[in-house]
Amino acid sequence: MTIARRTEDEDMQVNNAERLSASGTREALIRRLRDCLPADCVIENSESQRPYECDALTIYRDLPLAVVLPQNVQQVEDVLRICHTLDVPVVARGAGTGLCAGAMPHPEGVLLALGKLDRILEIDPLARTARVEPGVSNLSISEAAARHGLYYAPDPSSQVACSIGGNVSENSGGVHCLKYGLTVHNILAMNILTVAGEALAIGSLGLDSPGYDLMALFTGSEGLLGIVTEVTVRLLPAPEIARVVMAGFDSIDAAGNAVGAVIAAGIIPAGLEMMDRLAVRAAEDFAHAGYPRDAAAILLCEMDGTREEVAEHVDRVVQLFRELGATSLTVSADEHQRALLWKGRKSAFPAVGRIAPDYYCMDGTIPRGQVAYVLNEIYRLSKQYGLPVANVFHAGDGNLHPLILFDASDPEQVRQAESFGADILDLSVRVGGCLTGEHGVGVEKLRKMPSQFSPHELIQFEDIKYAFDPALNLNPGKGIPILKRCQEYRALPDRHRHD
Amino acid sequence: MTIARRTEDEDMQVNNAERLSASGTREALIRRLRDCLPADCVIENSESQRPYECDALTIYRDLPLAVVLPQNVQQVEDVLRICHTLDVPVVARGAGTGLCAGAMPHPEGVLLALGKLDRILEIDPLARTARVEPGVSNLSISEAAARHGLYYAPDPSSQVACSIGGNVSENSGGVHCLKYGLTVHNILAMNILTVAGEALAIGSLGLDSPGYDLMALFTGSEGLLGIVTEVTVRLLPAPEIARVVMAGFDSIDAAGNAVGAVIAAGIIPAGLEMMDRLAVRAAEDFAHAGYPRDAAAILLCEMDGTREEVAEHVDRVVQLFRELGATSLTVSADEHQRALLWKGRKSAFPAVGRIAPDYYCMDGTIPRGQVAYVLNEIYRLSKQYGLPVANVFHAGDGNLHPLILFDASDPEQVRQAESFGADILDLSVRVGGCLTGEHGVGVEKLRKMPSQFSPHELIQFEDIKYAFDPALNLNPGKGIPILKRCQEYRALPDRHRHD
Secondary structure (H helix, E strand, O other), X not given: OOOOOOOHHHHHHXXXXXXXXXXXXXXXHHHHHHHHOOHHHEEOOHHHHHHHOOOOOOOEOOOOOEEEOOOOHHHHHHHHHHHHHHOOOEEEEOOOOOOOOOOOOOOOOEEEEOOOOOOEEEEEOOOOEEEEOOOOEHHHHHHHHHHHOEEOOOOOOOOOOOEHHHHHHHOOXXXXXXXXXXXXXXXXXXXXXXXXXXEEEEEOOXXXXXXXXXXXXXXXXXXXXXXXXXXXXXXXXXXXXXXXXXEEEOOHHHHHHHHHHHHHOOOOOOEXXXXXXXXXXXXXXXXXXXXXXXXXXXXEEEEEEOHHHHHHHHHHHHHHHHHOOOOEEEEOOOHHHXXXXXXXXXXXXXXXXXXXXXXXXXXXXXXXXXXXXXXXXXXXXXXXXXXXXXXXXXXXXXXXXXXXXXXXXXXXXXXXXXXXXXXXXXXXXXXXXEOOOOOOOOOOOHHHHHHHOOHHXXXXXXHHHHHHOOOOOEOOOOOOOOOOOHHHOOOOOXXXXXX | OOOOOOOHHHHHHHHHHHOOOHHHHHHHHHXXXXXXXXXXXXXXXXXXXXXXXXXOOOOEOOOOOEEEOOOOHHHHHHHHHHHHHHOOOEEXXXXXXOOOOOOOOOOOOEEEXXXXXXXXXXXXXXXXXXXXXXXXXXXXXXXXXXXHOEEOOOOOOOOOOOEHHHHHHHXXXXXXXXXXXXXXXXXXXXXXXXXXXXXXXXXXXXXXOOOOOHHHHHOXXXXXXXXXXXXXXXXXXXXXXXXXXXXXXXXXXXXXXXXXXXXXXXXXXXXXXXXXXHHHHHHHHHHOOOOOOOOOEEEEXXXXXXXXXXXXXXXXXXXXXXXXXXXXXXXXXXHHHHHHHHHHHHOHHHHHHHOOOEEEEOOOEOOHHHXXXXXXXXXXXXXXXXXXXXXXXXXXXXXXXXXXXXXOOXXXXXXXXXXXXXXXXXXXXXXXXXXXOOOOOOOOOHHHHHHHOOHHHHHHHHHHHHHHOOOOOEOOOOOOOOOOOHHHOOOOOHHHEOO
């Protein structure tokens, strides 16, 4: 087999020959983009670009040279080829619900918004798969699969809005990932375009395939290795029944012990969530879910499966919680009550948003056995920084989401909140956990990566980045620190911060 | 953070300076290895090397410059550093049970046998993890975890002997991977040494971690990216009960339909295996499991979980099989009968080995809906080549294991068997499946990779290889075809074949 292969040197020559002066780049770029895309799919006006200036971590903002909204895969390929030729950075964006500034535009680049690629291409009930475009929302896959009694398991809190392409980029989890896994455990195959616009088909409909596991490598790679243009997800049969047990505890330690006891009993709940007092009160005031306002913490433990299995596990969990000192116990009697108990948890973020001008959501992961110790340390830091903190998290898999309350109009409070957040991440790493459970690194945690990884490990990440994107044009300045070619590296200018 | 980084150029200079003449390499290598390892851990004598000349795919054989048997991680690191300095290839070997010649020695390299790193370092029943060295056998993990009511799910047929390091390298599956997944779904973290002897800690005890998913990338990478020195595996609670339903069918099509029907009914069996007539008869003569010798095919469908759940699923599966024309039906009444029914399946390979001098086990994966079509095509090819074939496979996930019967003492039959095998792989790819389910590419399927992957995809694999191993010293000539630097590539000499 003979194939033409560009070497990196040839790339450089092409790029140098075609590289345009800084002043001319934007014009040439816009002209070429307009040749390939409909007029309303290239946005160059600053005001019209505003909706794209940040993702859900709004303290990081910037505007790109252009926002493009391709309508099909061919147009995505055209955009990538143009940017590759002109050596222009490309930042992909799904629904913009990310929490690490991973979709923040690059000021010298193109923001590639994939929301118009929103078709469900095929549902195969026998193979139990759905083939979808990247802009399809997470929830709409389950809605489309429901008539076959199937659903897509990962359920981030933002599932009404967030896109499957974004889920792939961040390897999103959700309340049910303790039992059903993250995005990477629920997808089978993908079509990818490289930074040069070349198509790769990765993964397979079987359990395994030859060659390296590019699909797992891509999942969670934060848009640094390529652009996802199609995803085949695994669908699961909807469980016959689900019931949730809510228990209140009068101390963080008691609630933390109860988490460990459920797991040690050999039960794998569909979800096992914990909320502390401040979060419980905010959520109860907002959702009227029937949460005990006087508890130091509550646990929500959901079991799903066949009626017999769920009944047995609910009994065992109730018994365990009682033995471990639960001060209140509620078991959902029907779907209405189950939905109400979850409503409090699922609206916890906006509920906390009502009691402070702004909140900063962290995403460390810790060993289950460290839950009580880490929460008590977070309370100590909260006093030290003078900023309240509400804790809402996936206790079953040790994924913390402390919400630090602050006022973004006060630059000093912004700095304090960031410093408090950094301390929580250091704490997570120190107890044997990690920097992020499901929200990604993005801009937010980039400087923290060396606290988790050794220089050898960071260089290995970097070498993988070069293996896909030698000119560092895909989502530069995010995800992994680049140590090797600092001079050439398109670091984000300081103006990316709005404070 | 300042770190010293070798560039590739510097590597080359070092290597050129230290590279020894071909005649001197072996002596210098042995001398340095003996400086670091006990005398009985460096094997240079051809006769003593014989046990290491091949893995379980015995038609590919060769002898290395030296076999080394390090006793600890420091010695593994020493070996890697020595080989890196001398620019000598390194092939890692676990228990040698692999089926794609992935552990066949390189004639100019070192065979790094990891069997002495066989300690179970820690079992944590609360976190449900076991931390083990790479030479630990698959089954011994479950044996050690049994006192906590836990086990390690992936169960290759060779689980008594095969090592966890080898399982990681091939991403091994087993009878139960339909429900519980492959190795990659059951491991959490690893320690790795790079080709240069640098330590990397990859994965995490949480569900996700920042940076690229190096753990999934390593899993199934066939020893091409680094050497695994420690693995943390996930343990599962042992199910309360398991029962197996065995059904005979009078045609391949009827059995194939029944596989689809179980899945479509929303049942995820713990295992769903199919054997055709030749395999059934060989297994029955060997194991006396009670298999119906007159059936065209049998299915073994195991359910596990709580008593209630299993009872319900067994009833539904029996009902389904009856409706779809099963000619015989047996449900295991107790653990003894269950073990007996599985004994036939688990001994199918040696049983087939009794009815022919040699067999060649293929490993294609196909969509479940194509099972009957593909089996009928395999029978047609069997007639065409004049070689009998027995089919034993993981029907639930479409992973075929046709066993081609032949006589290895007849070079013409060896060629025919290889050609027949290649046709089966082409067929698997043509119906939308892939070249390998769990046995890997190794030497065996290397030339077939372009039938599955596009040139862009193969080059992307190659770029990843360079990102870890720029001098191509780790297990060269296996796993992925190298297109870019053919001249420099250490292709395996023709003498690797013993025919």
